[in-house]
Amino acid sequence: xxxxxxxxxxxxxxxxxEMSEQERAFQDKIDAGIKIEPRDWMPDDYRATLIRxxxxxxxxxxxxxxxxxxxxxxxxxLERKAILLAKVQDEAGHGLYLYSAAExxxxxxxxxxxxxHEGRMKYSSIFNYPTLNWADIGAVGWxxxxxxxxxxxxxxxxSYGPYSRAMIRICKEESFHARQGYHAIMKMAFGTPEQKKMxxxxxxxxxxPALMMFGPSDKxxxxxxxxxxxxxxxxxxxxxxxxxxxxxxxQIEYLGLDLPxxxxxxxxxxxxxxxxxxxxxxxxxxxxxxxPCNVDRxxxxxxxxxxxxxxxxxxxxxxxxxxxxxxxxx
Amino acid sequence: MKNEWPLxxxxxxxxxxxxxxxxxxxxxxxxxxxxxNARDVYTRRNxxxxxxxxxxxxxxxxxxxxxxxxxxxxxxxxxxxxxxxDIPEEVGAM
Numbered sequence: 001x002x003x004x005x006x007x008x009x010x011x012x013x014x015x016x017x018e019m020s021e022q023e024r025a026f027q028d029k030i031d032a033g034i035k036i037e038p039r040d041w042m043p044d045d046y047r048a049t050l051i052r053x054x055x056x057x058x059x060x061x062x063x064x065x066x067x068x069x070x071x072x073x074x075x076x077x078l079e080r081k082a083i084l085l086a087k088v089q090d091e092a093g094h095g096l097y098l099y100s101a102a103e104x105x106x107x108x109x110x111x112x113x114x115x116x117h118e119g120r121m122k123y124s125s126i127f128n129y130p131t132l133n134w135a136d137i138g139a140v141g142w143x144x145x146x147x148x149x150x151x152x153x154x155x156x157x158x159s160y161g162p163y164s165r166a167m168i169r170i171c172k173e174e175s176f177h178a179r180q181g182y183h184a185i186m187k188m189a190f191g192t193p194e195q196k197k198m199x200x201x202x203x204x205x206x207x208x209p210a211l212m213m214f215g216p217s218d219k220x221x222x223x224x225x226x227x228x229x230x231x232x233x234x235x236x237x238x239x240x241x242x243x244x245x246x247x248x249x250x251q252i253e254y255l256g257l258d259l260p261x262x263x264x265x266x267x268x269x270x271x272x273x274x275x276x277x278x279x280x281x282x283x284x285x286x287x288x289x290x291x292p293c294n295v296d297r298x299x300x301x302x303x304x305x306x307x308x309x310x311x312x313x314x315x316x317x318x319x320x321x322x323x324x325x326x327x328x329x330x
Numbered sequence: 331m332k333n334e335w336p337l338x339x340x341x342x343x344x345x346x347x348x349x350x351x352x353x354x355x356x357x358x359x360x361x362x363x364x365x366x367n368a369r370d371v372y373t374r375r376n377x378x379x380x381x382x383x384x385x386x387x388x389x390x391x392x393x394x395x396x397x398x399x400x401x402x403x404x405x406x407x408x409x410x411x412x413x414x415x416d417i418p419e420e421v422g423a424m
Binding site: 037039040041086089090093096097100103108109110166169173312313315316318319322323 | 333334335337354355356357359360363370371374375391393394
């Protein structure tokens, strides 16, 4: 989710007869469900695709802290504040697990962060939308983390061992995020008419951006096929999006809110809800950097990195001094 | 990048008297900070009662290519497992 539009070097899947012996053995391992581990041989494109996907996923966790951090000091109660603080802290942890997974592929964390700050790597489009009021914080936890969980549960079965293990860990913590969000929205939906209106407004605004989190429609995802063959991706964008809609519609109905899309309708034949596509031109525009908050988010990230430089340098200088003193004493 | 903090591998002992287990890694300038960060990152939900940290460069590991020669021989030694031996029921618990 958190990784949209991951480009692979080629479109389509490399046919077996074009593979080298090593590549064939690698594909057989993947087909047999054996996890690939850091020091195992892997095709260069597999490594590069994973670094891009895991890196983008990690950046999303970290940038995702910004829209929520905005509301920590303005949470309506001390309890909600403590909960939001814990959630935002989790996101930092998730970023760290993912950067660690990317590092096992030979790319350093500082390098990934540099690429993000230079605008050469992306993060999920969803975090370029603003959180305007407290209802948005509830809706973000419920819908955005809810969409993330659907993607991440599938990714627990991804073929790269460290990525899969990071996903397992993240999923354990993530359902707290979705539930605290739904709980906050429940309070509002069942509260005063004004609160209910805020809840409705948040759902209306965040619904389509949440659907975009799964990436473009399968027919436009030219880079998915090889990732599916390598089991870097386990389910297609459209499959995951449908699963999200099917799961979320009854949750909206329980709240007594109106559905955010007039075309949402149960389709008996398919056994799924029908729904409207998001506006894909908006999606591509946000990805390109023209969303409502792209500039703010990147400025906040760069400022945090630059402002923290003296702390990182100071701690490293201290550690080196201590290590030198220890060597001298021996 | 030469000014990047070194990588540490983190091991945590869970609640129930089990061995320390590898849970992940993180960057820190020294061991003291690695422990502090590990506490924040890996024990936010009562996951542990004790932490070990080891700088990643100090860990030696088997090569993936040695998997066969190292670990396959034990596959044919089924007699190392107690279930290999049929013991008559009359003998009682063993």
